[in-house]
Amino acid sequence: MAEHTSNNTRVVITGMGIVAPNGVGLSDYEQALREGRSGIAFIPRLADLKFGCQVGGIPPVEQHHIDACLTPLQVRNFDSDGIIYGMIAADEAWKQAGLELGNEQFDPQTGVIFGTGTSGIEKLNASMKMVDEQKVRRLGSNVVIQTMASGVSAFIAGHIGAGNQVTTNSSACTTGTEALLMGYRHIKAGYAERMLVGSTCEHGPYLWAGFDAMRVTSQRYNDVPQKASRPMSASAAGLVPGGGAGAFVIETLESALKRKAPIIAEVLGGQINSGGQRGGGTLTAPNPKAVRRCITDALTSADVAGHEIDLINGHLTATAKDPDEVAAWVDVLGGEKSAFPYLQSTKSMVGHCLSGSGAVELVATALQIQHDFVHPSINSEDLHENIAALVPREKIPQQTISASIKTAIKASFGFGDVNGCVVLRQYNS
Numbered sequence: 001m002a003e004h005t006s007n008n009t010r011v012v013i014t015g016m017g018i019v020a021p022n023g024v025g026l027s028d029y030e031q032a033l034r035e036g037r038s039g040i041a042f043i044p045r046l047a048d049l050k051f052g053c054q055v056g057g058i059p060p061v062e063q064h065h066i067d068a069c070l071t072p073l074q075v076r077n078f079d080s081d082g083i084i085y086g087m088i089a090a091d092e093a094w095k096q097a098g099l100e101l102g103n104e105q106f107d108p109q110t111g112v113i114f115g116t117g118t119s120g121i122e123k124l125n126a127s128m129k130m131v132d133e134q135k136v137r138r139l140g141s142n143v144v145i146q147t148m149a150s151g152v153s154a155f156i157a158g159h160i161g162a163g164n165q166v167t168t169n170s171s172a173c174t175t176g177t178e179a180l181l182m183g184y185r186h187i188k189a190g191y192a193e194r195m196l197v198g199s200t201c202e203h204g205p206y207l208w209a210g211f212d213a214m215r216v217t218s219q220r221y222n223d224v225p226q227k228a229s230r231p232m233s234a235s236a237a238g239l240v241p242g243g244g245a246g247a248f249v250i251e252t253l254e255s256a257l258k259r260k261a262p263i264i265a266e267v268l269g270g271q272i273n274s275g276g277q278r279g280g281g282t283l284t285a286p287n288p289k290a291v292r293r294c295i296t297d298a299l300t301s302a303d304v305a306g307h308e309i310d311l312i313n314g315h316l317t318a319t320a321k322d323p324d325e326v327a328a329w330v331d332v333l334g335g336e337k338s339a340f341p342y343l344q345s346t347k348s349m350v351g352h353c354l355s356g357s358g359a360v361e362l363v364a365t366a367l368q369i370q371h372d373f374v375h376p377s378i379n380s381e382d383l384h385e386n387i388a389a390l391v392p393r394e395k396i397p398q399q400t401i402s403a404s405i406k407t408a409i410k411a412s413f414g415f416g417d418v419n420g421c422v423v424l425r426q427y428n429s
Helices: 026-035 044-048 063-067 081-096 121-132 143-147 151-160 175-188 205-214 253-259 288-302 322-333 354-371
Strands: 011-020 040-042 055-057 110-116 194-201 244-252 265-274 311-313 342-344 407-414 418-425
Touching: 011 026, 011 081, 011 175, 011 253, 011 354, 026 354, 044 205, 063 081, 081 110, 081 151, 081 194, 081 244, 081 354, 110 151, 110 175, 110 354, 121 143, 121 205, 143 151, 151 194, 175 194, 175 244, 175 265, 175 354, 175 407, 175 418, 194 354, 244 253, 244 354, 265 288, 265 354, 288 322, 288 407, 288 418, 311 354, 354 407, 354 418
Parallel strands: 110 194, 311 342, 311 407
Antiparallel strands: 011 244, 011 265, 040 055, 194 244, 265 418, 407 418
């Protein structure tokens, strides 16, 4: 495909994969979302290390999940959960899209943009100890590939034979949403026919310690882990850390129809921006004006009016910023209070998967479009008064409801004052 701008090119999702704290694989994850099933658990290691927050979300990955996409040689001395999560999700997405593995030739029309925040922290920690002990020669040959940030995209590219752009993006909590939009723009510009996109995040004390030290994590619910993640709640006590990955195969509509591939949803557009750490924005807090502009520009990019949005899958982290985010949605979308779209936080069930959060939550968003339901925001029974004043209680359901979700918007607002919003819609020929 020649390089050219192709603004009329439609881009669709034909495959998805998921590794989440409350479910590995699309079927298990969808069921967990419908049931309002939390994946947050007490983690003894955090208690032993004297963490304030001793709960978190660790995906229930089993050996058969790993064996499906990594060889015994690849997993020998493997300590990078982020790469493993990304590979499992990517493998599921690729297969759901009806694409083949094991081709001898690389595909110049398929690329990979798969994000992460860190890679192989456990491996890096063990390696540094060996270096300090003067055991450099015993490090082994897979330290570099596990600890370099682009390790996950490199592994995925080798798995599927990608011959187009292969890269890893990293933008804190916005990483997954950004990856999908980067892939979408790459296809729209005519540089590729198909992209495998998403993001991943490993788990564990070396990654979570900094958040615990900042006192932004929930420390009141160690004895009732499934109640700990409380977005939009008056009793929210901070974020609950988690790990996981989400993956998407996105491609031109022309390619999908030619292959007779399943079409899950259409990507209409979106926006990525920054608040420049001005106007109240900092390294750890968003600029409210930039948040509103990101939402507005995403709608403009998608050619969608505010009243057309049926579902908002927010960033909503169970911190003091939740009411501010909801106020931004209300300001931008406008309209009568009674006509406000459904509003939810997937983090209520999976915690905050950090660099993996955007992709994990985008999979949830696409599943609801595909299967016409709205998952609950659990633990929001005591809705924050500032949110209750803006949004009708029934638009933040605590139980799954059946509803036709034609158009949804997903947002991620990350450290560094970076924002991303993407608009998805049911496919209509």
